[in-house]
Amino acid sequence: xxxxxxxxxxxxxxxxxxxxxxxxxxxxxxxxxxxxxxxxxxxxxxxxxxxxxxxxxxxxxxxxxxxxxxxxxxxxxxxxxxxxxxxxxxxxxxxxxxxxxxxxxxxxxxxxxxxxxxxxxxxxxxxxxxxxxxxxxxxxxxxxxxxxxxxxxxxxxxxxxxxxxxxxxxxxxxxxxxxxxxxxxxxxxxxxxxx
Ligand code: HEC
Numbered sequence: 001x002x003x004x005x006x007x008x009x010x011x012x013x014x015x016x017x018x019x020x021x022x023x024x025x026x027x028x029x030x031x032x033x034x035x036x037x038x039x040x041x042x043x044x045x046x047x048x049x050x051x052x053x054x055x056x057x058x059x060x061x062x063x064x065x066x067x068x069x070x071x072x073x074x075x076x077x078x079x080x081x082x083x084x085x086x087x088x089x090x091x092x093x094x095x096x097x098x099x100x101x102x103x104x105x106x107x108x109x110x111x112x113x114x115x116x117x118x119x120x121x122x123x124x125x126x127x128x129x130x131x132x133x134x135x136x137x138x139x140x141x142x143x144x145x146x147x148x149x150x151x152x153x154x155x156x157x158x159x160x161x162x163x164x165x166x167x168x169x170x171x172x173x174x175x176x177x178x179x180x181x182x183x184x185x186x187x188x189x190x191x192x193x194x195x
Contacts, residue, residue: 035171044172047165048075056113056152060100067100076122076179077115078102083184084110086195095152104152110187111150119178131170135159150186 034040048054057075059082060067073079084103087096087110096105102113115122123131130142138155140146149155161169 034167035174037171040168040171041175042172043165044168044170044175047161047169048172051158053116056101056104057116059102062099073179073181074176075116075173076119076181077183078112080182080184086193089194105192106151107189108150108186109189109192111152112183112186113153115179115181115183116173117176117179117181118174119180121180121182122178123173124178128167128170131173132163132166135161135166 053075054069057077058069059073059076059079061070078098079100079102082098082100082103084098084105087105091105092107097103104111104113118124126142132142133139133144134142134149135155136159138149138153138159140149
């Protein structure tokens with residue numbers, strides 16, 4: 001290669017490398033921009049409301065008319081400092097809910113509604129793909145090969161949300177107040193404390 005051509009070649013190469021270096025972060029940002037899209041978040045809020053996620057996932061305040069979602073702890077799952085009372089013997093043919101509708105007893109043992117807020121103890125470190133797998137395949141933490149989600153999480157119904165709806169729900173969940181709450185692990189039927 002002649003020196004002039006070589007110089008030109010180097011200039012073009014440097015330009016290309018530079019363009020790639022500058023483009024990468026932009027692209028990454030653009031990929032996640034939808035998470036901050038106000039319209040998307042609003043739609044997600046609507047879907048979460050009408051799909052009754054609060055029924056199980058929000059701790060409640062008890063009112064004369066029954067439990068209502070606690071606005072300070074929305075979607076943060078079964079409170080870590082609220083142990084369930086022992087399971088009454090003779091209730092084998094019943095499914096039991098605690099007063100806050102966040103803890104559940106049935107033939108599967110004891111399950112607790114998960115923390116869906118963007119804290120480390122919730123979905124803070126989750127990717128959208130994890131969320132999608134959790135809802136579509138009913139897998140704990142949305143990881144391939146992890147345990148199946150327990151009842152009464154109705155993922156068999158929610159798996160019919162389309163991709164856009166799931167994106168909107170995830171964007172909303174990532175936008176709400178993070179609440180630190182390490183939900184207890186489920187209990188197998190043989191280990192349930194009986195009364
Ligand atoms: C009838 C109660 C109920 C309703 C309604 C419900 N969930 Fe759940 N959900 C649960 C329970 C209980 C668990 C924990 C199951 C387990 O530990 O295996 C759970 C777990 C999850 C998980 C997995 C969390 C993890 O750490 O793996 C996600 C995600 C989730 N729910 C999202 C939702 C969304 C979004 C909605 C509304 C569209 C919703 N849930 C409505 C009861 C419910």
